[in-house]
Amino acid sequence: xxxxxxxxxxxxxxxxxxxxxxxxxxxxxxxxxxxxxxxxxxxxxxxxxxxxxxxxxxxxxxxxxxxxxxxxxxxxxxxxxxxxxxxxxxxxxxxxxxxxxxxxxxxxxxxxxxxxxxxxxxxxxxxxxxxxxxxxxxxxxxxxxxxxxxxxxxxxxxxxxxxxxxxxxxxxxxxxxxxxxxxxxxxxxxxxxxxxxxxxxxxxxxxxxxxxxxxxxxxxxxxxxxxxxxxxxxxxxxxxxxxxxxxxxxxxxxxxxxxxxxxxxxxxxxxxxxxxxxxxxxxxxx
Amino acid sequence: xxxxxxxxxxxxxxxxxxxxxxxxxxxxxxxxxxxxxxxxxxxxxxxxxxxxxxxxxxxxxxxxxxxxxxxxxxxxxxxxxxxxxxxxxxxxxx
Numbered sequence: 001x002x003x004x005x006x007x008x009x010x011x012x013x014x015x016x017x018x019x020x021x022x023x024x025x026x027x028x029x030x031x032x033x034x035x036x037x038x039x040x041x042x043x044x045x046x047x048x049x050x051x052x053x054x055x056x057x058x059x060x061x062x063x064x065x066x067x068x069x070x071x072x073x074x075x076x077x078x079x080x081x082x083x084x085x086x087x088x089x090x091x092x093x094x095x096x097x098x099x100x101x102x103x104x105x106x107x108x109x110x111x112x113x114x115x116x117x118x119x120x121x122x123x124x125x126x127x128x129x130x131x132x133x134x135x136x137x138x139x140x141x142x143x144x145x146x147x148x149x150x151x152x153x154x155x156x157x158x159x160x161x162x163x164x165x166x167x168x169x170x171x172x173x174x175x176x177x178x179x180x181x182x183x184x185x186x187x188x189x190x191x192x193x194x195x196x197x198x199x200x201x202x203x204x205x206x207x208x209x210x211x212x213x214x215x216x217x218x219x220x221x222x223x224x225x226x227x228x229x230x231x232x233x234x235x236x237x238x239x240x241x242x243x244x245x246x247x248x249x250x251x252x253x254x255x256x257x258x259x260x261x262x263x264x265x266x267x268x269x270x271x272x273x274x275x276x277x278x279x280x281x282x283x284x285x286x
Numbered sequence: 287x288x289x290x291x292x293x294x295x296x297x298x299x300x301x302x303x304x305x306x307x308x309x310x311x312x313x314x315x316x317x318x319x320x321x322x323x324x325x326x327x328x329x330x331x332x333x334x335x336x337x338x339x340x341x342x343x344x345x346x347x348x349x350x351x352x353x354x355x356x357x358x359x360x361x362x363x364x365x366x367x368x369x370x371x372x373x374x375x376x377x378x379x380x
Contacts, residue, residue: 137364150334171328176335181364183335183342185321215304216363217355222308233321235309237346239364 136214140179140242147178147242149254156259157186163264164192165226170233179242181216186234186260190226197225197265205257209250212241213258223265310354317348339365 153176155169170185190196200220204210219234226232236258244250312318324345327338335342343365349355 141361141364170325171333173333174328174335175333179364180335180339182339183324183345185325217306217309218304219309219311221303224311230313232311232313233315233318234311235321235345237306237309237363 147245149245150175150177151240151254151256153256153258155184156257158261160263165262166191167262178240178244181239184236188234189231190228193228195225195227195268197223198262199223199265200260200262202260206253209253209256212244214239214241312354316352317345320345320348
């Protein structure tokens, strides 16, 4: 219905259109064609004028004079809507750029935020080292916590490939109750004919129980040098937190395995004292 | 060692260095007798650590005496309730 109305004002509107175009320094000639024809001949502004003016037909009853004024108004409106949309799109641009920068900044801020979150909640096994073992022992002995569950701690010893050490636990297992500090031994023997330096690291399985396993003193993380043929005993002094018993996640766990692995740091040649440093992951000591 | 983030939990558990540090190695086997006593006790008591705690205390005291361990009060290491077999030169809880 609007098209029929539009067609009635075709002549006037096309004349006004020409005026409009020349005022905007358009170099194209506007053919006198019905408005239903869209194409490259019409630029967006004219289209807007078209729509602006055709939409203005709806509330009106009288046609040609009103159409003329409405077209003029449409031309004005086209300018004002243009500037409004320009400011709107500028605002949108600023807003979106701000969002982009905000996201990037959030990515950078996430690293320390995540770290503090993990430390506060202990999520993912992050250990909050708040008190030392001695403080813990003192606290538990004062409060008189009695532990009943007997936990079997088994020992495992490994040596890196190509390292000529015989490394075994001296005892297969130790039965200990949480809250009691216990001593265990490992035996290492250098079976080669050259002094070898090694460094060891450990882990505790099951992993979630590792939080409660405190090593008071051991032989790990530091380079240990063994002369050829030397056999040595390496003690581990550890303590299982009494809180192990009260943790519901540890309900089915009665076996812990403490596993040590020795890596070679260097092997000294017997003929000349040149160290061969093999590629070995040396753990950090705090 | 096991690396990795917090997805799925505990894969981020890194080995923690020992609280009191590293035991210097007993190259000269100075505390061997105490060690052997302790291990023998463990074997006889079916590996129960409780019954052999006094011997482990003795071992640690030997280490302290021979400068293989930092000297410390035994009660701080959890030996407050352990009674000595022989009371010569004890560093018991005061």
